[in-house]
C-alpha cells in the first residue's frame with residue numbers, strides 16, 4: 001500500500017490532466033497546457049500531460065507533439081469510458097508513484113468529478129473553478145484565483161502543506177496552447193492496476209451530447225430575461241449573424257436555453273469576437289463571462305442598466321423591434337435568410 005500523502009519536498013513537476021472523450025482531447029486541456037507552460041517556464045519545472053483511457057496509443061502520440069515535456073498514458077480496459085471511480089483509482093496510483101507538485105484539470109463535468117475524488121484520496125487540497133493561476137514569486141506555490149460570494153470578492157488560495165497542489169479551471173478562461181514540438185515528447189505508458197471493485201459502476205451506453213460549446217463560439221447572441229421566452233427572435237438574429245446562442249442564468253432557469261448555454265460565473269466563460277446581449281441587466285455574475293469578448297453590443301430598454309458599462313455599442317430601446325429591424329436588414333443584404 002502506497003502512503004496516500006507525500007511531502008512538498010518529495011514533489012516536482014507540473015501535470016495537466018489531458019481529458020479525452022472518444023479519442024479527442026477536450027479543448028480545456030489545451031488551454032491548461034498553455035497556462036501550465038507559462039508556469040513551467042517561470043519555475044523551470046517539467047510539464048507532463050496525463051492521459052487516461054484504453055486503446056489510446058495513437059492519441060498519446062498526438063499529445064506528444066503538443067508543447068509539453070512528456071506524456072504519461074495510463075491504460076486499462078476499465079478506463080475505456082469515464083467513470084470517476086476507475087479514473088480516480090488509476091490516476092491516484094500514478095500520481096503517488098511519480099509525485100507531481102501541481103496537478104491541473106479542466107472544470108468540466110468529468111474533470112470536476114475526478115478532481116474532487118482525487119483530492120480526497122490523495123489527502124490534499126483542491127482549488128476549484130479558478131479564474132486565474134500564478135506562481136508565488138517567493139515560495140513558488142501555486143496561487144489559484146477564485147471568485148466568491150456571487151462574484152463580490154476575489155480570493156487567492158494556496159496549498160502549502162499537501163501535494164499535489166490541485167486546481168480546476170473552467171473552459172474558456174485561458175487561450176489554447178498554440179505551439180507544437182518539432183520532435184515528439186516521450187510517452188510513458190503505464191498499465192494501471194484497476195480492480196473491478198474500484199469500479200462498481202459500468203457505463204454501458206451513453207447519449208452523445210448534441211449541445212453547442214459556447215465557450216468557443218466566434219459570435220454569440222445572448223438571451224437575457226428581457227427576451228421573455230421569445231427565443232424565435234433571438235434565433236433569427238443568431239441565424240442572420242451566423243452566431244451561436246448563449247443565455248443568462250435567468251433565461252436558463254426559465255428553460256428557454258440549455259444549461260450548457262449559460263454564460264457567467266457559474267456557466268461558461270466565452271471569448272467571442274462579437275456578443276449581442278439582448279435584455280440582460282448586466283449582473284457581475286453574468287458579465288464575468290463576456291469580459292474577454294471583442295465587440296459587445298447591448299440591447300436594453302433601461303438606460304440605467306449596468307450592462308451598458310460593459311458594452312461597446314449601447315442600444316436603449318425595446319429589443320424586439322430593434323432585433324426584427326436588424327434581421328430584416330441582414331436578410332435584405334444577404335438575399336434572404338440562411
Ligand SMILES: Cc1cc2nc3c(=O)[nH]c(=O)nc-3n(C[C@H](O)[C@H](O)[C@H](O)COP(=O)(O)OP(=O)(O)OC[C@H]3O[C@@H](n4cnc5c(N)ncnc54)[C@H](O)[C@@H]3O)c2cc1C
Nearest residue numbers: 224225226248249264265266267279280281285286301319
Ligand atoms: C453565486 C451566483 C452565481 C451566478 N451565476 C450566474 C451566471 O453564471 N450567469 C448569469 O447570467 N447569472 C448568474 N447569476 C445571476 C445573476 O446575479 C443575475 O440574476 C442574472 O444574470 C440576471 O439575468 P438577466 O440579466 O437575464 O435578468 P434581469 O436581471 O432580470 O434583467 C433583465 C433585463 O432585461 C431588460 N428588459 C426587459 N424587457 C426588455 C425589452 N423588451 N427590451 C430590452 N430590454 C428589456 C430589463 O431592463 C433588465 O435590465 C448568479 C448569481 C449568483 C448569486
